[in-house]
Amino acid sequence: MRRDDPDTFQLPDTVTLPAQARTVIAALEPLLTEQRRARIEQVIAARSSAVVAVLDGLIDPHNVSAVLRSADAFGVLDVHLIDRPEPFLAAPRISQGADRWVSVVTHNSVEACVRALRARGHRIFVAAVDGVLGPEALAREPAPAIVFGNEHAGVSAELRALADGTYAIPMRGFVQSLNVSVAAAITLHAAMQGRPGNLDAQATEELRARYCLLSVPQAEAIVAEYLRRQQR
Amino acid sequence: MRRDDPDTFQLPDTVTLPAQARTVIAALEPLLTEQRRARIEQVIAARSSAVVAVLDGLIDPHNVSAVLRSADAFGVLDVHLIDRPEPFLAAPRISQGADRWVSVVTHNSVEACVRALRARGHRIFVAAVDGVLGPEALAREPAPAIVFGNEHAGVSAELRALADGTYAIPMRGFVQSLNVSVAAAITLHAAMQGRPGNLDAQATEELRARYCLLSVPQAEAIVAEYLRRQQR
Numbered sequence: 001m002r003r004d005d006p007d008t009f010q011l012p013d014t015v016t017l018p019a020q021a022r023t024v025i026a027a028l029e030p031l032l033t034e035q036r037r038a039r040i041e042q043v044i045a046a047r048s049s050a051v052v053a054v055l056d057g058l059i060d061p062h063n064v065s066a067v068l069r070s071a072d073a074f075g076v077l078d079v080h081l082i083d084r085p086e087p088f089l090a091a092p093r094i095s096q097g098a099d100r101w102v103s104v105v106t107h108n109s110v111e112a113c114v115r116a117l118r119a120r121g122h123r124i125f126v127a128a129v130d131g132v133l134g135p136e137a138l139a140r141e142p143a144p145a146i147v148f149g150n151e152h153a154g155v156s157a158e159l160r161a162l163a164d165g166t167y168a169i170p171m172r173g174f175v176q177s178l179n180v181s182v183a184a185a186i187t188l189h190a191a192m193q194g195r196p197g198n199l200d201a202q203a204t205e206e207l208r209a210r211y212c213l214l215s216v217p218q219a220e221a222i223v224a225e226y227l228r229r230q231q232r
Numbered sequence: 233m234r235r236d237d238p239d240t241f242q243l244p245d246t247v248t249l250p251a252q253a254r255t256v257i258a259a260l261e262p263l264l265t266e267q268r269r270a271r272i273e274q275v276i277a278a279r280s281s282a283v284v285a286v287l288d289g290l291i292d293p294h295n296v297s298a299v300l301r302s303a304d305a306f307g308v309l310d311v312h313l314i315d316r317p318e319p320f321l322a323a324p325r326i327s328q329g330a331d332r333w334v335s336v337v338t339h340n341s342v343e344a345c346v347r348a349l350r351a352r353g354h355r356i357f358v359a360a361v362d363g364v365l366g367p368e369a370l371a372r373e374p375a376p377a378i379v380f381g382n383e384h385a386g387v388s389a390e391l392r393a394l395a396d397g398t399y400a401i402p403m404r405g406f407v408q409s410l411n412v413s414v415a416a417a418i419t420l421h422a423a424m425q426g427r428p429g430n431l432d433a434q435a436t437e438e439l440r441a442r443y444c445l446l447s448v449p450q451a452e453a454i455v456a457e458y459l460r461r462q463q464r
Contacts, residue, residue: 043404047404179298179413
């Protein structure tokens, strides 16, 4: 997909809540259908912060969107992006809205990204032709941050040097590589096997507030009005 | 990807050998480098006819090519196509030549495809929202033919009615479906887990002949010349 396609859009960081999570929920949750509320609770209960996807310089908006869609589908809470000179673009037809449901965290350097991941207890795994771990082995890592690299250059040398380990999807045909969106889907699917949701009460409440915000039209205005009434 | 993109091409059926397999090999194998010969043997030894991919009316050339690439990567020997009014198109940038390394078999009706698969001992599994088997369970099926359906309409009603079972990739996010190329990659990867190559002597020889034919420039002329010399 071309980056100048009019359908692409710049991927925003995760929305900031306009008020405390409990206030946002109190204002918006009563406006949801019972079905929608149940769906939100079901997704939150299955979300895990243990596995993180890291996108290191992906260029094709199709691929960025496809990785976000896989992350959402398999219960990955956070996707981290490492900024390159070009902003990350996504393709709505491919992401199917997944860019809203996954928490996107942007870092302006490899080093900042690695520091943030380590502070949260993650070990960092990069794809490599002679990668040590198969996708199934990543399911046994307590908290893997799995890096998907640029379509042409792969993972940056800087990130490779800082990684804790390597992984590879075993291949047995003539083709030497998989498309990055396909590789990411297989890897995230495998890495999430057997992992239940793991969010604590605070993370659950924040995510509930965000999903309420994303589920109600003109949610910010409604929250502002709710706050005004409370202050009377 | 648009079907009128000048980069697409119509997917041909697998090449017919211009002579007996042993003749093709005798004429061409001496022209291969040692490295190429070793690669061909390695790929053939890992090929399995147990798992078959069936494409039922896929439209996007990107998706067709991506499925072929996954089939090659994970050792799937045969991909079956069910003809629709539109011919199957593939996208060379995505398939990376995989369309040549995988055996493509086209059927002009659902019924003909099902008959051919059953005659080879396959059981047929179609994707369904409430599918019974997960991808890992397909690895325990002796000879699953796994159907990937049209991007919009899914698997045709006719094929669903004839299938032996259903499968689904468990999802736990908001997005309700995966892109078909991603779903196919996860499913074929899982279904091929733990399956070694299984080709008998005859199938091995035919595949060796085909791969020789595809590895040597102007192979058909060389084989013709070889035959002429033999007949002198």
